[in-house]
Amino acid sequence: MRMTSSPVVGRDAELALADGLLSDARRHCGRALFLLGEAGIGKSRLAGECESRAAALGLPVLRGRGSPSGSGTPFRPLAEALSSRFRIGGPPTDPALAPYRPALARLIPEWRPATAVGHPEGVLDLAEALLRLLAVIGREQGCVLVLEDLHDVDSETVAVLEYLVDNLAGLPVLLVGTLRPQPGPALDLVDAADRRRAASVATLRPLKPGAVRAIAAGCLGVPGAGVPAELVERLVASGDGNPYLVEELLAEMVGSGLLRWGGGGGWQVAGDLSTTVPATVVRGYRRRIELLEPGAQEAVLLAASLGARFSVATLQLVTGTADRLLFAQLRSAVEAGLIVPDPGAPDRYAFRHALTAEAVLASLPPAERAAIARQAAVGLQRADPELTDDRCQLVADLRIAAGDLADAALLYAEAGRRAQADGLSGTAVALLGRAHELADPSARTGIAESLLHALADAGQLDRALALVDSLAPAGAAALGPDARIALHTRLAWVAVAAERRADAVGQLAAARALLQDGGTPQQGAALAVVECGLALLPGQGGCTTEAERKARAAAEVAEQTKLPVVACQAWQLLALLVRERGFDVADACLERMLAVAETHTLPLWRVEALTRLGANTYMRTGDIRRLEQAWEAANELGAIQLAQTAESVLAMNAVLRGDPRRAEEILARCLGASARMGNLGTRRYLLLVSATLGAHRGRRREMERGLLAFRQAGGAESQLTPVMLGLCRAVCALLEEDRTAARAELAAAAAWEALHPNVYYLAGRYGLSPLLEVLAGRAERADFAAVAANPAAGLAWNRQFLMLADAVLLGREGLGERAAGLVEDFRRHAVIFPTGHHLGLRLVAEAALADGWGDPASWLQAAEEYFHQSEVPAVVGACRAMLRQAGVTVPQRRSGRELIPAELRAQGLTPREYEVLALLADRPGNQDIGRRLCISPRTVEKHIASLLQKTGLAGRAALSRLSAELASADG
CATH class of the missing domain: 1.10.8 (Helicase, Ruva Protein; domain 3)
Known part of the structure; x- marks a missing residue:
């Protein structure tokens, strides 16, 4: 007879579900399917049938499996899955995956470029990279990722799976996972996904x-x-x-x-x-083992103590048996139906079923099981004292089975510290938490210290705060004051990053209370950096002089006392704090930060410094080359979130440079990814970029949609508020020819900046606002000089408007020739930002016409042509009206008919009537429409009457509804 039945029986509903999901994956409608059930219920058979059906359809299949001995080995099933696909053919070569190769190298180290700098990529970096890889693999036919025994995987793998589950929609990927219904992170993930209908869950019931x-x-x-x-x-x-x-x-x-x-x-x-x-199953395995020769018996029992799957190398370390004899013993166990070669890895074997290994061990008396586990642990430690790879946790598990709890605690602690050093904070927390539970009182405090650092890395601030409060304050079991100060300082910094001011202040106070005689210079520097970070949180007063002094002192001390991370933190904060005194000063701080990062091989801090230097260069000159270099460095490092940060600045630059296509390309690539990765700060900035893109095209609806998403992401309470008011809303108002609204937005931005620390300088205070104030006659030469003296006035975006403000003042002062020369100089050198440039020409021409200087007609013609091409009708109308006022013949433009829907074109609507109709969605009055289009309210009334006649609609309300429908269709 056969040991197993070949076909999958009794699972028709589950197979039908899998077939449907396979079809969906081929149509780029990805989803996850979790098969949930007890051991032996048929999960693996069903997953295998999914694989077979996918292969029959031509879908690539990647396959990996969790392991009880590998729950502390990060990403093992994911690494197996990639190896199953790429072991022979080598790494993927698709150019779209180039930025993600460093992150994927976390799973397959051989994929890391030879020139790459070592960097422990974050879990989210890896998750996004894996998502992109699967999308590429499944691009043609779809693909299937099968991951078994998820109840035995590490917390980082669970985090990656959660990310995949939430982001498979729209991708050609089916994820199939199997797990037992035992409490743990994997089951929590599946339950949560099931509740929010983000995945399909099939619970396998007993067969009928x-x-x-x-x-x-x-x-x-x-x-x-x-x-x-x-x-x-x-x-x-x-x-x-x-x-x-x-x-x-x-x-x-x-x-x-x-x-x-x-x-x-x-x-x-x-x-x-x-x-x-069923109990005879256990006895049956005992009889099978007894039929083996003694050496093979021992090998099988020791293998069972290593888990349901084991490597030949590990078993050889335990037994000390030579290759030839060991493989002979393994062949005997295969013939006895106990083990099988592992199809996922050529150097591994697996017990025929997960229950097989359990039944083999259950056939032994408890004392014998403990002795075998101890024998395996001793053998591994003797052969590999450093316990390399994942053996540290494996030996800890064996020590638990042997009843050696104190030894197990120390081994779990060591495994946890290794995971933390690799940037795997979730696994570190799990291992150190278990070590803390098992440890003797004499070792528990030291383990608690490591656990606190791991909790801080993992962002589990509440749990960390509770643990630090529970530490013994005095006695032999207490941490020393220096260690406690370091912990409080670390937790304060985490609280600052989370914008939890009260917790940060509390931890700072706790740290300072422990300082003796003011503390060491190193302690003072670390605390000062946290206090400077507090000074930049929203809600803090605008004065940052004291914070700057403390940060500078902290940076110097940190460099002298070999605290490179603290030094980088301090120089980064200083670069923000000193911007008001000049970008040369800020860049000097960033150059110091860059030097520290390179000297001490801190790749993430290096990219952070490069990104900020690139952003400063672009603001000063409009040159984006250094920022692009920072983006490339982030990609080479595999630091995807830092790359997104650099690209967000490049997207805003594209908006200002009048390159909407590039801005839209970056937004399409990064907005969804930043949300998936929880890169909230960058996502918030990208949403503002999206709104600003609409604003700089004069499209209020697009701007308002973007700003709604921006506010929903917490933007209204962020430091981006003045940018939203001055660079976005104010410019949109100007492109609608609503100068009063623009000045109100700029005034609101200035009021916010007066009450908060400000790190953004393109919000109008040093450029656009002074120009409007000068045009309105509300600012004189002295006011202009005060603004021009600020270092932010030298930024390229601001400088163009200040040049024009200066020209207007010169014209009023009777120096028309100098004023005209300044405008011509502006025209030659300020073409970096075409929208701002032509808006400036439209504004300065008005003053030149009034005061009789320069060549306002040519300026207006240039602005009219640009905004006509950009489809900004309000500014086009204003330019044409001023040209007529100047006595210039203005030819009629009949282009724009292509923008009118075919049905309305057939009804005879003119481009101007369509412009009026487009504005009716918000139900404005005739005066408002006239102001936006630079026509009289009476003319607006005539256009509306014509619209009613041509469309056959009953009244103005019907026209407004039609306008809203057209806008919705366009959106």
């Missing part, structure tokens, strides 16, 4: 009698009718509908002679089947 009969028939090699009814009854009663138990019971019955082949009579019952109960 008909399916049990089909399994027996498959194993016995006969039709279903050839299975004795008495046998089916016993299998149903004793097997609990579990396919694995059913098969094992059958094997035991045949092996013991209770079930015999009767030749032509088929299978016959030859004894009392009621004596065969």
